[in-house]
Amino acid sequence: MTKSALQIARAAYQPKLPNALKGGVKVMEGNPTQSVADQEEIKKLFPNTYGMPLLKFETGEAKEYAPMNVGVILSGGQAPGGHNVISGLFDGIKKMNPANKLYGFILGPGGLVDHKYMELTADIIDEYRNTGGFDIIGSGRTKLEKEDQFEKGYEILKELGIKALVIIGGDDSNTNACVLAEYYAAKNYGIQVIGCPKTIDGDLKNEMIETSFGFDTACKTYSEVIGNIERDCNSARKYWHFIKLMGRSASHIALECALQTQPNICLISEEVEAKNMSLDDIVTYIANAVAARAAEGNNFGTVLIPEGLIEFIPAMKKLIAELNDFLAVHAEEYAAIEPNKQREYIISHLSKENADVYASLPEGVARQLTLDRDPHGNVQVSLIETEKLLSEMVGKKLAAWKAEGKYVGKFSAQHHFFGYEGRCAAPSNFDADYCYSLGYTAAVLMANGKTGYMSSVRNLTAPAEEWVAGGVPITMMMNMERRHGEMKPVIQKALVKLDGAPFKAFAAARDTWAKETAYVYPGPIQYFGPTEVCDQPTKTLQLEHQK
Structure with missing residues (x-):
């Protein structure tokens, strides 16, 4: 890859992390949660991942983690900073155990179903740090919503020894991540699924997700x-x-x-x-x-x-x-x-x-x-x-x-x-830091056995060292909406509040x-x-x- 002067200079930029992620991490559990609306329907649809507590990371003692392979998918439209989510995820899993491997599924969720993937090594990751675009593995809009897709995905995850999957996407993609997490939990397949909040439109946000990356x-x-x-x-x-x-x-x-x-x-x-x-x-x-x-x-x-x-x-x-x-x-x-x-x-x-x-x-x-x-x-x-x-x-x-x-x-x-x-613009310092922290947070969630969570980094107007990292259950953001004539569980879109x-x-x-x-x-x-x-x-x- 021929690099521009800007890309060469940006490659040297080291994204800032919240203090809680710089050493050993202690996971603090908050109160049980419920969905923003339609609680009974959502609870019925997600019996294994509903009502989980909010999670907050604090500085703790360093632990030893068993080796695990991780998969990552970029889903939906591009947003600046996606490469830094993957960089943060890579650095996070390697810090927990250098034997950990990261696999990227090619061209979005379709890559999982069609078994198209590549191992993301340090050499590849270093080419893409602090750059815009999703071209490291490409993105796609295949919806993960059918049982045969989940099973096809499970085949390749099992074959590669992948224990956890990170889906980087917007509200629809993270809804799919939650459905997948529930399915794998119900089947006892031992596959964790974690989401990351992406969309330049800014409509994936709530109390726990202050802004989506790329906005x-x-x-x-x-x-x-x-x-x-x-x-x-x-x-x-x-x-x-x-x-x-x-x-x-x-x-x-x-x-x-x-x-x-x-x-x-x-x-x-x-x-x-x-x-x-x-x-x-x-x-x-x-x-x-x-x-x-x-x-x-x-x-x-x-x-x-x-x-x-x-x-x-x-x-x-x-x-x-x-x-x-x-x-x-x-x-x-x-x-x-x-x-x-x-x-x-x-x-x-x-x-x-x-x-x-x-x-x-x-x-x-x-x-x-x-x-x-x-x-x-x-x-x-x-x-x-x-x-x-x-x-x-x-x-x-x-x-x-x-x-x-x-x-x-x-x-x-x-x-x-x-x-x-x-x-696909080169990410601003804010997005470079925020995305790296989101990826690193996803790594900590997976290392601690969590599934059905979205990576959450808050307190974003403070310096990055004071940001608060943790996890929010995806079911907490859901409601029921009519899609193609049927009521479906989806993450509630955040519109501009006139008040x-x-x-x-x-x-x-x-x-x-x-x-x-x-x-x-x-x-x-x-x-x-x-x-x-x-x-x-x-x-x-x-x-x-x-x-």
């Missing part, structure tokens, strides 16, 4: 580029930049980037839903801000938009649901109609309320809602170019206002979508940001420099901890 780096990466665009915007003074950001189920990324860069407008999907806002309400809100800035001679600005916004607009959600049901039955009939008559056909077959919403949409978006469907027959809302939809509708509204003499400015838009750019400190800080400042050009240009992620620049956690964490 810090992704937000810093996006904020750098948003800051660059804001500076360009403030230099040229002639464009409104509409920027869509990753985060389909929650708006944590948009909110964090807004707190870092202070754009003129940032939409929060959870607020749109809570206020029952229509598409027109959102368009009017943006258009009013554009007109107010134009009145001051400022025909430029920036708008941040969460990727999943459309799904949170109640009227759009209803329209999409009716379209899905209608086209599931009438897809062939619809396809046979001449393209220039398809719009009228749809409008004539929808309820009055949904027909009005559909008729108000620009041609391209209306067409997208009826044509591009996933294998389950659902519209692929993530493909809708929300940033173009909003700017086009704002432009039309402003043109109408201009004709009425209510608006005197000029409106010209540029569009951006920041998604994949943030998923939380991060949102309140944003809401208190946004009217000022809308009128004034209050942009902040964070610049590139800083690895080398004063602590106050290069070791900071997210604004979200700082506000949640009131620091």
Whole structure:
């Protein structure tokens, strides 16, 4: 592998660890736990892994551990720091017993089922320390949920002498980890399963998981580029930049980037839903801000938009649901109609309320809602170019206002979508340290015979030495939700809390940001420099901890 100068320099960085992980470790058990909701159903589904205590690590005496082989899987979308979770895991198991071996399953959970793996030796691990991406073993989205998959996995685990498996993933992947842990426990197979909390979206978090790894780096990466665009915007003074950001189920990324860069407008999907806002309400809100800035001679600005916004607009959600049901039955009939008559056909077959919403949409978006469907027959809302939809509708509204003499400015838009750019960035110091600690914590959990736990590292706004490491039972985070028509146990997603400190800080400042050009240009992620620049956690964490 040819290394960049940055990668060579970063390879020398030694991630910081909590004090409790630096020598011998004592495992302290807390109170028994229960799931966040649906306690009886979850308990029935997970009799062997439900109600386990919270675990906290403290400094203890060094112990001797019997040798054990460990497996690791990277599951789902990439997030900066995954390689450091594996590095921390490797260093942790080698410290406990140098004879321990680590095997990586190739291209995600599918590698376990298909028996594709490689031993991860010190030479390989050293190539990937402090780097972004998941390319050490690759990732995949195979769901581990069927008995034959569990059994196929068990075959290779038994063959390699693997006693414990670490699954690094988001809420779905960790739900699968919990199901696998329960299955192996019920069968007395002697295989432990530990999860690690990953997702740049930031929606895998709770009292015990303060943030998912990768969120810090992704937000810093996006904020750098948003800051660059804001500076360009403030230099040229002639464009409104509409920027869509990753985060389909929650708006944590948009909110964090807004707190870092202070754009003129940032939409929060959870607020749109809570206020029952229509598409027109959102368009009017943006258009009013554009007109107010134009009145001051400022025909430029920036708008941040969460990727999943459309799904949170109640009227759009209803329209999409009716379209899905209608086209599931009438897809062939619809396809046979001449393209220039398809719009009228749809409008004539929808309820009055949904027909009005559909008729108000620009041609391209209306067409997208009826044509591009996933294998389950659902519209692929993530493909809708929300940033173009909003700017086009704002432009039309402003043109109408201009004709009425209510608006005197000029409106010209540029569009951006920041998604994949943030998923494999070189991890920030925070994520490099946090991920290494998560991996090391997983090693301690396994060495102490634990299964069905997620690696937990807390107190994250303090210096790394003061972080609190331990484990949280995955069943504690679960509730029952409808998936593909059936009620299934899943880890509860964390949405932006409208009564939380991060949102309140944003809401208190946004009217000022809308009128004034209050942009902040964070610049590139800083690895080398004063602590106050290069070791900071997210604004979200700082506000949640009131620091």
